[in-house]
Every structure is written in C-alpha cells, then in structure tokens.
Amino acid sequence: xxxxTWNVNSIRARxxxxxxxxxxxxxxxxxxxxxxxxxxxxxxxxLSELGxxxxxxxxxxxNGVAILSKxxxxxxxxxxxxxxxxxQRRVIGGTIGGIQFLxxxxxxxxxxxxxxxxxxxxxxxxxxxxxxxxYDLGTPLxxxxxxxITRDDRDVYDPERFRDKILCSGPEREFLEAILELGxxxxxxxxxxxxxxxxxxxxxxxxxERGQGLRIDHVLATPPAxxxxxxxxxxxxxxxxxxxxxHAPVIVTFDA
DNA sequence: ATGGTAGTTGTACTA
Numbered sequence: 001x002x003x004x005t006w007n008v009n010s011i012r013a014r015x016x017x018x019x020x021x022x023x024x025x026x027x028x029x030x031x032x033x034x035x036x037x038x039x040x041x042x043x044x045x046x047l048s049e050l051g052x053x054x055x056x057x058x059x060x061x062x063n064g065v066a067i068l069s070k071x072x073x074x075x076x077x078x079x080x081x082x083x084x085x086x087x088q089r090r091v092i093g094g095t096i097g098g099i100q101f102l103x104x105x106x107x108x109x110x111x112x113x114x115x116x117x118x119x120x121x122x123x124x125x126x127x128x129x130x131x132x133x134x135y136d137l138g139t140p141l142x143x144x145x146x147x148x149i150t151r152d153d154r155d156v157y158d159p160e161r162f163r164d165k166i167l168c169s170g171p172e173r174e175f176l177e178a179i180l181e182l183g184x185x186x187x188x189x190x191x192x193x194x195x196x197x198x199x200x201x202x203x204x205x206x207x208x209e210r211g212q213g214l215r216i217d218h219v220l221a222t223p224p225a226x227x228x229x230x231x232x233x234x235x236x237x238x239x240x241x242x243x244x245x246x247h248a249p250v251i252v253t254f255d256a
Numbered sequence: 257a258t259g260g261t262a263g264t265t266g267t268a269c270t271a
Binding site: 009010012013034036060061062108110116148202203204205206243245246 | 259260261262263264265269270271
C-alpha cells in the first residue's frame with residue numbers, strides 16, 4: 001500500500017497537478033491538506049474518474065483536509081470528536097485496509113509570541129491528549145500531514161537563521177517530541193537520519209530554486225505500522241513542476 | 257529587521 005501526504009495549497013488551483021500526479025504515482029491512499037473549499041466545490045467527479053473515493057472536511061478559503069483512497073474508507077470522523085465548534089477544519093480520520101489514518105493540518109502559528117502561536121500550542125496540546133486517549137497505540141495507526149513543525153535542526157536548511165523562529169521554536173518541537181514519545185516512529189527520519197530532506201519551500205524567497213527548505217510534513221506510525229514500512233520518498237520532482245504547491249508530497253510504502 | 261510569492265478574496269488575510 002502506497003500512502004501519501006500532500007499540502008496542495010488549494011485543491012482547485014492544484015487540480016491539474018493533482019490529477020497528473022495521481023496518474024503518475026498511483027498511490028492507494030492520499031491525505032491532503034489546505035483544500036481551501038467547501039464540499040460543493042470539491043472535485044469529487046474528477047477523483048472518482050481516477051478510481052478514488054474521497055472524504056472531505058473543508059471550509060471556505062482556509063484549511064480543509066481530505067482523504068482519497070482506491071479502497072473503501074471506514075469509520076470516518078471529522079474534527080476532534082470533542083470539538084463542538086470546529087471552526088477551523090484541520091482534522092479527518094478513517095480506516096483503510098485495517099490501518100487507521102489521521103490526516104492533520106496543524107495551525108501555522110504565524111510568529112513566535114503571537115496570538116496565533118499561542119493558539120498553535122493549545123491546539124497541539126489537545127492533539128497529544130487526543131492521540132493518547134482516543135487510540136490504542138498498539139494497533140496500526142498512521143498520523144500524517146502538515147505539522148508546521150521541524151523536528152530538529154536536521155530539518156532546516158539554515159538552522160541559525162531559524163533559531164527559535166516559527167516552525168522551529170522549542171515549545172513547538174516539544175509537542176512533536178511528546179507525540180513521538182507516545183510510541184510513534186518518524187518514518188522519514190528513520191529512513192533519512194542524515195537530514196537535509198525538505199518538504200516545504202517558501203514561494204517568497206524562491207526557496208526551492210535555492211535548495212532552501214524545511215521538513216514540516218511528517219508521517220508518524222505506531223510500531224505495527226512502522227514495521228510494515230519498506231520505502232519512504234519525498235517527491236521533489238512534483239515541487240519543481242509548473243504551478244506547484246509550496247509543499248512536496250511525501251510517499252511511504254507499506255508491505256501488505 | 258524586513259521583504260519576498262501564491263491563493264482566495266475583494267481592495268486584506270493567511271501561509
């Protein structure tokens with residue numbers, strides 16, 4: 001089973017690329033972030049024509065997550081189960097082929113010390129509580145998506161430039177570590193311990209053209225899922241296409 | 257310390 005995560009930065013703007021990428025890569029499961037649309041604008045038919053069933057938790061203009069799958073998606077839930085408000089749609093979960101998936105678009109946080117940053121930390125605390133209380137972490141579970149956090153300096157092209165800045169600050173990284181301490185394996189790190197493999201490149205600084213990126217998209221797996229992982233790839237070719245997202249897809253392969 | 261681009265939107269906001 002080939003499983004991908006990709007922040008598409010608007011599924012409507014990215015639809016031509018998404019279709020070409022699905023045809024080329026033929027992943028079985030795709031977790032998307034930043035769909036930036038409501039259900040009525042979601043490209044159900046185009047995805048169905050490619051053989052994908054989809055579940056979506058979207059909103060106008062911002063956020064939005066979706067799971068695409070060639071086989072049935074079961075036990076779907078949208079948002080944290082205890083979130084009555086759910087104004088920012090950042091979470092969707094489901095089970096495919098006996099593996100549970102949790103697709104996340106973590107709050108960006110704008111700038112360390114800002115109000116959005118404080119909301120990011122509160123959101124992350126809630127995520128850790130949710131993972132610890134909702135799941136049996138001895139079962140196959142993959143938590144993946146745009147975490148908007150670098151794990152450590154190996155994930156930063158210029159660590160000094162980003163020292164204690166947003167996406168790299170200590171408190172953010174501590175929440176990512178807290179998730180890993182629950183027993184998750186960071187699959188990209190496991191396969192590329194040397195670092196220097198990035199998933200996001202800032203449009204503003206022409207980061208991709210300069211090789212200046214960050215690894216902020218992650219695939220975290222519980223031990224039974226991690227043991228089945230045989231291959232990990234960041235699709236930098238996609239990031240170099242015309243009209244790309246600012247994020248590259250991350251693809252992992254699980255042996256059946 | 258700041259800005260740069262992109263998407264959606266509507267003449268600002270988020271990333």
